[in-house]
Amino acid sequence: MSHDEEKSVREVPPGLREGAPSGPPPRRTEPAPADAARPASERATARKKVLLTGAASGMGAVLLRHMADLYDVVGVDEEDLEDVHRSKIVFHQAALGKRQFEDILRRERPDALVHVSFRDDPKTPARVRHQTNVIGTMRLLDASQRTSVAKVVILSSAAVYGALPDNPTFMDETQPLRASQTYSGLRDRVEVDTYAQAWMYKNRDVRTIILRPANVLGPTVHSSFRSYIELPRVPVLAGFDPMMQIIHEDDVARAIIRAVDAPRSGIYNLAGSGSALPLSTVLAELGVSPFPVPYPLALPLSRALWALGLSGFPPPQIDFLRYPQVVSGVRAREDLGFEPEIQPRDCLAAMRRALSSARRGRR
Amino acid sequence: MAFDPWKHAENALGIPEIRERLRRIPNRLNEYGYDAWGFHPETAARVLSLAYALYRRYWRVEVHGIERVPHGRVVLAANHSGQLPVDGLLLWVAMAMEADPPRIARGMAERWFPTLPYISILMPRMGHVLGDPTNCERLLENGEAILVFPEGARGCGKTWWHRYELVDFGQGFVRLALKTRSPIVPIAVIGGEEQMPSLYNWETLARLLGMPYFPVTPTFPLLGPLGGLPLPTKYHIYFDEPVEFEGDPDGPDAEIVPMVEVVKSKIKRMIEYGLEQRTSVWW
Numbered sequence: 001m002s003h004d005e006e007k008s009v010r011e012v013p014p015g016l017r018e019g020a021p022s023g024p025p026p027r028r029t030e031p032a033p034a035d036a037a038r039p040a041s042e043r044a045t046a047r048k049k050v051l052l053t054g055a056a057s058g059m060g061a062v063l064l065r066h067m068a069d070l071y072d073v074v075g076v077d078e079e080d081l082e083d084v085h086r087s088k089i090v091f092h093q094a095a096l097g098k099r100q101f102e103d104i105l106r107r108e109r110p111d112a113l114v115h116v117s118f119r120d121d122p123k124t125p126a127r128v129r130h131q132t133n134v135i136g137t138m139r140l141l142d143a144s145q146r147t148s149v150a151k152v153v154i155l156s157s158a159a160v161y162g163a164l165p166d167n168p169t170f171m172d173e174t175q176p177l178r179a180s181q182t183y184s185g186l187r188d189r190v191e192v193d194t195y196a197q198a199w200m201y202k203n204r205d206v207r208t209i210i211l212r213p214a215n216v217l218g219p220t221v222h223s224s225f226r227s228y229i230e231l232p233r234v235p236v237l238a239g240f241d242p243m244m245q246i247i248h249e250d251d252v253a254r255a256i257i258r259a260v261d262a263p264r265s266g267i268y269n270l271a272g273s274g275s276a277l278p279l280s281t282v283l284a285e286l287g288v289s290p291f292p293v294p295y296p297l298a299l300p301l302s303r304a305l306w307a308l309g310l311s312g313f314p315p316p317q318i319d320f321l322r323y324p325q326v327v328s329g330v331r332a333r334e335d336l337g338f339e340p341e342i343q344p345r346d347c348l349a350a351m352r353r354a355l356s357s358a359r360r361g362r363r
Numbered sequence: 364m365a366f367d368p369w370k371h372a373e374n375a376l377g378i379p380e381i382r383e384r385l386r387r388i389p390n391r392l393n394e395y396g397y398d399a400w401g402f403h404p405e406t407a408a409r410v411l412s413l414a415y416a417l418y419r420r421y422w423r424v425e426v427h428g429i430e431r432v433p434h435g436r437v438v439l440a441a442n443h444s445g446q447l448p449v450d451g452l453l454l455w456v457a458m459a460m461e462a463d464p465p466r467i468a469r470g471m472a473e474r475w476f477p478t479l480p481y482i483s484i485l486m487p488r489m490g491h492v493l494g495d496p497t498n499c500e501r502l503l504e505n506g507e508a509i510l511v512f513p514e515g516a517r518g519c520g521k522t523w524w525h526r527y528e529l530v531d532f533g534q535g536f537v538r539l540a541l542k543t544r545s546p547i548v549p550i551a552v553i554g555g556e557e558q559m560p561s562l563y564n565w566e567t568l569a570r571l572l573g574m575p576y577f578p579v580t581p582t583f584p585l586l587g588p589l590g591g592l593p594l595p596t597k598y599h600i601y602f603d604e605p606v607e608f609e610g611d612p613d614g615p616d617a618e619i620v621p622m623v624e625v626v627k628s629k630i631k632r633m634i635e636y637g638l639e640q641r642t643s644v645w646w
Contacts, residue, residue: 165475165477165478166477168495168496169492169497169498170399170501237480238480239479239483239484241484243399243401243487274393274399276398278397278401281395281397324401326399344393345395
């Protein structure tokens, strides 16, 4: 395992790195009947109450697995929750952007809000996705501020940096977000990330952490990279084999938990050192046989197939098959003490098993 | 043991010895044999074997003073010439095969290299990276050797009438050296200018094709793409003593330019010396 070579770059604006914990110290009183509805700082039990959006999603399921025994979890999602951990948590079925959500916040008064819900399915109309993703996030953040939530953790994605020919290796968190504005999925991500940043600077009293993981792989999560490798015929561009990074869903969950507990604000990439691999190696380890498409054909072909609804592969994503995307996870290591535990080889092996069992399940 | 044709070919080309040499170079490879920039010594060894054959037999490179390159972080600054970046290739080979200890000279690629099919794969596997300050700084902090041509593409596209004249140097390499406290080794390459004598730079066509320059030589584009193959000139590469500067990397140009001029004049002196010593362009 190679040593991590990234040099730390400290360019986050001042005022975001206070080390003192927020909130009043816990009071030792007899537990009152409405104990559960008070934030941890006022409750006799020390467990944090964490509200999780997107609880019914893949990432939600991973987080429930990790958090159900650590915190008092309140799950929220538009979809109903069918999960083995359902009995351990409180669940509300609600949409993010609506009044109902703020009522839930007022009633539950969580210590922390973890926002992982993001609608990525290309079959849903872009307008609907934008409403959920961007407007929903905006309303969620405003509601958090109004109900005085002490900590907000937002799961973004390293894809927001975009894949461009002049991407340096080890992009840090100050790198501009240059993801393609032409694909609504990426545009939503960039908008959410940018809005969250602006909100973070405006509302210093709320400790906000934005996490940007590299491509998330694992048996449970459905990332856009997973949609790509699950295509019936996986295309690659002939003559291109860019460096990319992967991270296991369990490591992302661990990072989120660190972010919940960390008494600070900030933006953090999540990627393991030594996790940068060429796309061809990743596909080979996953047991995927790609078919090469010459580049001059690729763009018009992909546009045509996409327009005809014959392809699950949006045209602007082609850039991710061409240009490198390697981010530096040094800041997360230094500030949050987070380093991925699952090595690339094991992560890919786990993903390969998940893919073959999914394939068997479909038959 | 079954006969493995690939293994046999690799042995014949001396690739195992080259791999052994590359293994001596400290690296940050992950378990798959890649570093984060895409360097892959397995592949690099194969390219190196072919490039080394050209180095010895075609361009018959002679290095002078390569032992002056210090250990650890260093900025190698050379003059650029020859339309095609053969000088970059030969310096890469020299540092890997002739320098002791062997080094991977990380060449700085312009941003259109990653857009070229196949070249976009090969360059990183050889160890070359995008010419971005972030990349350079991190590599130097890791103790690596960076290869820069301060004249840029303009230097490479020089016409015959201006051969061995140095065009304006960029300041980036000095600022980089100051920021990372790296020594700079000035390098003069003789033999590049005559390999592809450009009589005229067809600028309009270059713009049309998205190329930095379009050389018109006696054989190119007249004889088609084969007319663009570089000629087997004799190469001499001179290495000067390393220079260490001190100062503010973000200082005003007035402070940086004199340092650039020091390096430029050293290279100029070595070029003059090299041309004087040279008895023939070809032998």
